[in-house]
Amino acid sequence: MDLLNTLVDKGLRRELPTREEALAVLATSDDELLDVVAAAGKVRRHWFGRRVKLNYLVNLKSGLCPEDCSYCSQRLGSKAEILKYTWLKPDEAADAAGAGIAGGAKRVCLVASGRGPTDRDVERVSRTIEAIKGEHEGVEVCACLGLLSEGQAERLRAAGADAYNHNLNTSEATYGDICTTHDFSDRVDTVRQAQAAGLSACSGLIAGMGESDTDLVDVVFALREMDPDSVPVNFLIPFEGTPLAEKWSLTPQRCLRILAMARFVCPDVEVRLAGGREIHLRTLQPLALHLVNSIFLGDYLTSEGQAGQADLEMIADAGFEVEGSETTTLPEHRRGASVCGPHDGCGPHESACGPCGAEPEPEPVAAPAAARTDLVAVRRRGAGTDLPPNA
Numbered sequence: 001m002d003l004l005n006t007l008v009d010k011g012l013r014r015e016l017p018t019r020e021e022a023l024a025v026l027a028t029s030d031d032e033l034l035d036v037v038a039a040a041g042k043v044r045r046h047w048f049g050r051r052v053k054l055n056y057l058v059n060l061k062s063g064l065c066p067e068d069c070s071y072c073s074q075r076l077g078s079k080a081e082i083l084k085y086t087w088l089k090p091d092e093a094a095d096a097a098g099a100g101i102a103g104g105a106k107r108v109c110l111v112a113s114g115r116g117p118t119d120r121d122v123e124r125v126s127r128t129i130e131a132i133k134g135e136h137e138g139v140e141v142c143a144c145l146g147l148l149s150e151g152q153a154e155r156l157r158a159a160g161a162d163a164y165n166h167n168l169n170t171s172e173a174t175y176g177d178i179c180t181t182h183d184f185s186d187r188v189d190t191v192r193q194a195q196a197a198g199l200s201a202c203s204g205l206i207a208g209m210g211e212s213d214t215d216l217v218d219v220v221f222a223l224r225e226m227d228p229d230s231v232p233v234n235f236l237i238p239f240e241g242t243p244l245a246e247k248w249s250l251t252p253q254r255c256l257r258i259l260a261m262a263r264f265v266c267p268d269v270e271v272r273l274a275g276g277r278e279i280h281l282r283t284l285q286p287l288a289l290h291l292v293n294s295i296f297l298g299d300y301l302t303s304e305g306q307a308g309q310a311d312l313e314m315i316a317d318a319g320f321e322v323e324g325s326e327t328t329t330l331p332e333h334r335r336g337a338s339v340c341g342p343h344d345g346c347g348p349h350e351s352a353c354g355p356c357g358a359e360p361e362p363e364p365v366a367a368p369a370a371a372r373t374d375l376v377a378v379r380r381r382g383a384g385t386d387l388p389p390n391a
């Protein structure tokens, strides 16, 4: 297939595909699916070998958010029966992180619900980072605390944070459909602040919220333009009690096409398989390892993932290996990219970043996906509970 050969060549050269090429990946048929996975898999192996980086989420503060992100079980007015608790103490968070690190995670992601942190919250998280790093030298810590105010990224960096996560989630054109309390540009600003402070930027998307193929390509191109070091690809978990509870639109095949497209557009970036993988990819999860080089281990913020041991077995059975702490995740040319300008280290950005002006092809109608509410389990263990975590 000419398209796939072209995309592999571009991926190996870190050259940006055109929007039409990215859209064409999403429009491939199920008959072509394994060819798409094999092609994107070549790009993945070129830059990351067969390594899989494990990341572990610690939800520092759960629920009760004043923002109205419609996909989120912690949003204003959410009726989802999730765990709700205020800030974990630094030693509690360090204990929770320790379970993930013992399970093989090399990055701990410290997440708190809310619009953004107060300076007191930043201080609290700084002490938590110090507690984790004091016990686990060499572990990477990523903070995810919402919209940052001036000086907060620098304080987190000074406290030892390696990275900051803030997802764009969807295209700029549809952002207003999923959230009214902040906008797309607020999110871009926070990622830029993190990069300017020398934090490695992590920013990704959520697929399955009713967006079009064009929206998906737009958000992945917007991410590439910002040049984060890691791009988590989430698949919507349609929580009962949230506005998107009925949005079951993803099939395992579509998830794989989305991941392949993300890999072609961001060939040398850590593409991370994030929330929703178990419920949407289901038995096809191992195929996704050919596309991504990073996953979350164990549970998510408010829902349960598959058993940590099952993750490790899946990686081994599929012929991949867990990336050790002595290995640097990113290819050599990208190392330190976060402290350089936003365009350093991600290949050429000059082509096809803007609208091409061509008449868009009508988008194919996706096959209906089955609602698998039976697979959504609200988290009842780990951080904020008395039960042991899943790692």
Ligand code: SF4
Pocket: 065, 066, 067, 068, 069, 072, 073, 074, 075, 076, 112, 113, 114, 115, 146
């Ligand atoms: S995504 Fe973050 S900001 Fe939005 S509702 Fe959820 S916790 Fe709040």
